[in-house]
Amino acid sequence: MKWTSVDLQKYDQAKEYIDTVIVPLAPFQIGILEASAKNADQYDILTLFSRELEKELMGRIMLAPTYTYIAAAEKSEEVKRLNGWTNHFKKQPFKQVLYISFDPSWRKIASDLEGEFIWLPTASLKDADPAAVKGIIRDQTMQTVELIKSFW
Amino acid sequence: MSDEKRQVSRRQFLNYTLTGVGGFMAAGLLISPVRMAIDPVLKHDEGGDFANAGIAIDDITADPQRIDWTIDQVDGWYESEVTRSAWVYRNDDDEIVAFSPICKHLGCVVSWEGNDDYPDQYYCPCHDGRYYKNGVNVPGTPPLQPLDVYEQEERDGMLFLGKIQPHEEA
Numbered sequence: 001m002k003w004t005s006v007d008l009q010k011y012d013q014a015k016e017y018i019d020t021v022i023v024p025l026a027p028f029q030i031g032i033l034e035a036s037a038k039n040a041d042q043y044d045i046l047t048l049f050s051r052e053l054e055k056e057l058m059g060r061i062m063l064a065p066t067y068t069y070i071a072a073a074e075k076s077e078e079v080k081r082l083n084g085w086t087n088h089f090k091k092q093p094f095k096q097v098l099y100i101s102f103d104p105s106w107r108k109i110a111s112d113l114e115g116e117f118i119w120l121p122t123a124s125l126k127d128a129d130p131a132a133v134k135g136i137i138r139d140q141t142m143q144t145v146e147l148i149k150s151f152w
Numbered sequence: 153m154s155d156e157k158r159q160v161s162r163r164q165f166l167n168y169t170l171t172g173v174g175g176f177m178a179a180g181l182l183i184s185p186v187r188m189a190i191d192p193v194l195k196h197d198e199g200g201d202f203a204n205a206g207i208a209i210d211d212i213t214a215d216p217q218r219i220d221w222t223i224d225q226v227d228g229w230y231e232s233e234v235t236r237s238a239w240v241y242r243n244d245d246d247e248i249v250a251f252s253p254i255c256k257h258l259g260c261v262v263s264w265e266g267n268d269d270y271p272d273q274y275y276c277p278c279h280d281g282r283y284y285k286n287g288v289n290v291p292g293t294p295p296l297q298p299l300d301v302y303e304q305e306e307r308d309g310m311l312f313l314g315k316i317q318p319h320e321e322a
């Protein structure tokens with residue numbers, strides 16, 4: 001399910017089945033061109049990828065809006081806010097809160113998060129041709145689906 | 153009644169507007185390879201609602217195979233590329249059947265033999281929904297209806313799929 005009024009209605013009817021929230025985490029900045037552009041590209045890919053994930057598992061997951069933060073922000077502060085999100089979700093009640101991100105800096109601090117963190121290795125899509133991009137996103141989606149299933 | 157109607161159409165209008173604007177912005181923002189990936193890769197023939205599913209009739213066997221193809225979807229004035237998927241196989245009567253992979257419970261994607269414990273069945277990972285090879289839901293699992301089927305047609309030896317319809321023999 002997505003965070004849309006249509007899907008929220010469906011969620012409301014089937015809460016006992018939809019027990020997992022997925023929150024994409026994306027750093028952003030508007031500054032040095034190269035780094036900013038990289039964040040922007042990854043944001044797009046993460047969006048595309050989360051949508052694919054939602055399509056595969058829509059009957060059991062709720063895709064939350066992407067959590068964005070300034071790339072250089074102090075992670076421990078972000079962890080506090082994210083844990084606030086997690087508490088909010090768990091009241092629903094959702095059983096599992098899963099964060100997905102390309103940003104490796106979460107890995108060091110993942111144990112402070114009250115949800116599970118799934119790190120996605122960055123797929124370099126820049127020079128790939130369109131068919132390959134589709135394939136890469138599909139592969140990564142299916143791998144992540146397997147990982148999510150292991151939490152169920 | 154009429155109140156209800158008006159409300160729906162107003163909501164629909166809002167929907168179209170939002171989809172149109174959102175879709176347009178997203179299209180502009182996507183980096184080129186990604187954008188190209190969701191643009192038509194294979195142009196298919198126009199012709200009713202049927203689209204070339206990209207598989208030759210002769211390649212369809214008794215083992216269900218997953219196929220993916222893209223169609224142009226027009227929603228109001230907003231047109232987009234949508235990926236469709238199906239599981240196709242040849243049944244015991246030598247007829248070709250194409251199932252929609254969308255679970256009839258809450259919409260997850262099912263896979264043929266998706267669980268080692270249930271060979272010869274479609275499996276839904278979300279709540280262990282299952283379907284027999286003929287698409288009928290296994291009683292006692294969450295789905296209450298059989299998998300939907302695509303309308304189909306053969307053109308020049310290729311499989312063309314159209315609208316999704318409820319499974320008949322249920």
Ligand code: FES
Pocket residue numbers: 059060255256257258259260276277278279280281282294295
């Ligand atoms: S969505 Fe398939 S069993 Fe629930």
